[in-house]
Amino acid sequence: MLIRLLRRHLRPYTGTVVLVLLLQLVASIASLWLPTLNADIIDNGIAKGDTAYIWRIGGIMLAVSAVQVVSQVIAVRGAARTSMGLGRDVRERLFDTVLSFSSRELGQFGAPTLITRNTNDVQQVQTLTFMSLVMLAAAPITGIGGVWMAMRQDVGLSWLIAVAVAVLLTGMAVVIARMVPLFRAQQKKLDAINRVMREQIGGVRVVRAFTRETEEKARFRQTNTELTDIGLRVGDLMAVMFPFVMLVMNVSSVGVIWFGAQRVESGAMEVGALTAYISYLMQILMSIMMATMVATMIPRASVSAERIVSVLDTGTSVTAAAHPQRPDRLVGEVDLRSVDFTYPGAEEAVLHDISFSARPGTTTAIVGGTGSGKTTLLRLVPRLADVTGGQILVDGIDVRELSPQDLWSRVGLVPQRPYLFSGTVATNLRFGDPDASDEQLWEALRVAQAEDFVSAFPEGLDHPVAQGGTNVSGGQRQRLCIARALVARPTIYLFDDSFSALDLATDARLRAALRPRTQEATVVVVAQRISTIIDAEQIVVLDAGRVVGVGTHDELLATCPTYEEIARSQELTGAAA
Numbered sequence: 303m304l305i306r307l308l309r310r311h312l313r314p315y316t317g318t319v320v321l322v323l324l325l326q327l328v329a330s331i332a333s334l335w336l337p338t339l340n341a342d343i344i345d346n347g348i349a350k351g352d353t354a355y356i357w358r359i360g361g362i363m364l365a366v367s368a369v370q371v372v373s374q375v376i377a378v379r380g381a382a383r384t385s386m387g388l389g390r391d392v393r394e395r396l397f398d399t400v401l402s403f404s405s406r407e408l409g410q411f412g413a414p415t416l417i418t419r420n421t422n423d424v425q426q427v428q429t430l431t432f433m434s435l436v437m438l439a440a441a442p443i444t445g446i447g448g449v450w451m452a453m454r455q456d457v458g459l460s461w462l463i464a465v466a467v468a469v470l471l472t473g474m475a476v477v478i479a480r481m482v483p484l485f486r487a488q489q490k491k492l493d494a495i496n497r498v499m500r501e502q503i504g505g506v507r508v509v510r511a512f513t514r515e516t517e518e519k520a521r522f523r524q525t526n527t528e529l530t531d532i533g534l535r536v537g538d539l540m541a542v543m544f545p546f547v548m549l550v551m552n553v554s555s556v557g558v559i560w561f562g563a564q565r566v567e568s569g570a571m572e573v574g575a576l577t578a579y580i581s582y583l584m585q586i587l588m589s590i591m592m593a594t595m596v597a598t599m600i601p602r603a604s605v606s607a608e609r610i611v612s613v614l615d616t617g618t619s620v621t622a623a624a625h626p627q628r629p630d631r632l633v634g635e636v637d638l639r640s641v642d643f644t645y646p647g648a649e650e651a652v653l654h655d656i657s658f659s660a661r662p663g664t665t666t667a668i669v670g671g672t673g674s675g676k677t678t679l680l681r682l683v684p685r686l687a688d689v690t691g692g693q694i695l696v697d698g699i700d701v702r703e704l705s706p707q708d709l710w711s712r713v714g715l716v717p718q719r720p721y722l723f724s725g726t727v728a729t730n731l732r733f734g735d736p737d738a739s740d741e742q743l744w745e746a747l748r749v750a751q752a753e754d755f756v757s758a759f760p761e762g763l764d765h766p767v768a769q770g771g772t773n774v775s776g777g778q779r780q781r782l783c784i785a786r787a788l789v790a791r792p793t794i795y796l797f798d799d800s801f802s803a804l805d806l807a808t809d810a811r812l813r814a815a816l817r818p819r820t821q822e823a824t825v826v827v828v829a830q831r832i833s834t835i836i837d838a839e840q841i842v843v844l845d846a847g848r849v850v851g852v853g854t855h856d857e858l859l860a861t862c863p864t865y866e867e868i869a870r871s872q873e874l875t876g877a878a879a
């Protein structure tokens with residue numbers, strides 16, 4: 303998965319990657335050359351007292367160092383640009399993919415993990431890419447080149463390199479084998495902590511109202527402690543690893559000096575070669591350590607890549623038709639034909655065999671007990687989910703055959719839980735029509751009975767709105783969402799219990815103002831209060847996902863016991879109505 307993700311997203315940076323690798327090659331060759339030059343100065347310059355030679359080789363050493371530094375600076379900059387660019391591209395792709403998801407896919411993943419995947423998981427892949435280009439790419443050149451250069455200085459001490467490398471590799475392998483499962487667990491715990499945080503921030507009022515702060519704190523503390531414990535265990539392993547690497551390096555240097563000194567004494571090796579040998583051994587061990595360190599990141603980044611790719615590979619279940627029908631004019635007639643719907647993973651359907659038509663210029667109300675499927679039914683029209691049986695037609699065309707943009711631009715949905723975006727009243731209202739004039743906004747606000755409170759804001763239309771619309775009351779939020787739908791001037795209005803937070807008088811005024819405004823549109827209203835829909839041309843009564851009655855208020859009172867019962871419970875059976 304990691305390779306696939308990198309291959310797909312590194313393609314635009316191929317040129318930079320090749321340049322970085324070439325520069326790393328140059329920098330590694332330069333750093334491998336330096337100890338040999340140093341040995342040369344000691345053996346041929348200092349030992350023989352040849353000052354001119356020392357100056358000449360010293361000059362070459364300076365030039366080589368300069369090449370090394372410049373190459374490395376450019377390489378690191380290239381690596382940073384590549385990895386940051388990769389991170390940005392992957393985040394963008396993830397965002398686009400998530401935006402195309404229907405409620406089925408959103409429910410399948412859940413918001414907390416989608417956020418972690420777009421932030422922390424991408425960060426893991428990004429960091430691995432950077433470290434690989436900076437450290438991993440140079441490691442084989444320095445490691446293998448170091449062995450070759452060291453052997454050129456003295457073959458007799460090769461066994462020391464072999465022993466040191468074997469000990470270092472074994473020790474690192476043991477440590478890393480323990481780290482990998484911890485990294486996996488760490489990613490999962492991050493998801494968990496994100497989930498708890500989101501739940502608690504979202505539900506903070508409920509937490510306070512039920513004085514559940516202590517319990518919620520305990521729940522957060524537990525998840526937080528688990529994450530900390532994993533971090534500490536990783537830290538413990540690191541605490542062992544670094545001294546171990548230093549020990550191997552120091553012991554092997556002592557070994558080189560010990561055995562090298564004997565070879566110098568016997569005349570088999572020169573002093574300069576011995577110093578070069580120590581440098582090469584350090585370079586070899588360092589490169590192994592760096593490579594292993596980066597290698598420890600691979601499992602964690604692989605887990606992250608899997609999590610990213612699984613989102614990218616999830617197509618939306620609400621797909622656009624290959625050859626969508628593009629009618630010139632949609633008048634907004636909605637026909638439901640034997641519609642069934644089952645939520646993914648659910649055993650039973652929540653909607654069974656629903657059939658009715660909603661005509662332009664009329665209001666169709668949907669009533670029914672809690673959980674009878676009203677919201678679900680409404681969401682099927684703009685394809686927030688697709689029917690699992692039957693058909694929904696708009697102007698005679700199956701909604702799945704229409705281009706989603708055409709469909710969405712004609713449907714104005716006011717959801718049960720009204721949501722506003724951070725910005726201002728005006729930016730929220732212009733969601734439906736970015737070109738709407740201020741006058742059009744005020745008109746929509748007037749119809750939605752929101753003019754009074756918006757004009758009371760000192761900034762009026764420019765009054766700031768917090769994310770989710772939390773700085774306005776529930777009823778104000780509902781009215782702003784209604785106004786937003788009105789600004790878009792759709793041909794089909796879907797109001798999902800949108801008047802529930804309004805007092806009876808405002809509800810009545812709003813409905814009266816809506817009538818002329820929605821004269822030519824198809825209006826579908828889900829309502830709990832019968833008084834809200836008493837004038838509707840057609841009322842559809844749902845009970846446990848089935849239609850148990852269709853008619854006007856008076857007809858249903860006479861023919862539909864379920865409706866009669868709801869109306870009676872609201873004292874709207876006779877004179878009161």
Ligand SMILES: Nc1ncnc2c1ncn2[C@@H]1O[C@H](COP(=O)(O)OP(=O)(O)OP(=O)(O)O)[C@@H](O)[C@H]1O
Nearest residue numbers: 409645648652670671672673674675676677678679
């Ligand atoms: N995302 C979901 N996954 C699984 N089941 C769901 C999901 N959303 C709703 N349901 C179930 O579908 C049924 C119908 O829910 P729906 O929200 O459509 O009812 P409703 O009539 O709008 O209720 P209310 O009047 O309380 O808003 C319920 O039994 C509910 O538990």
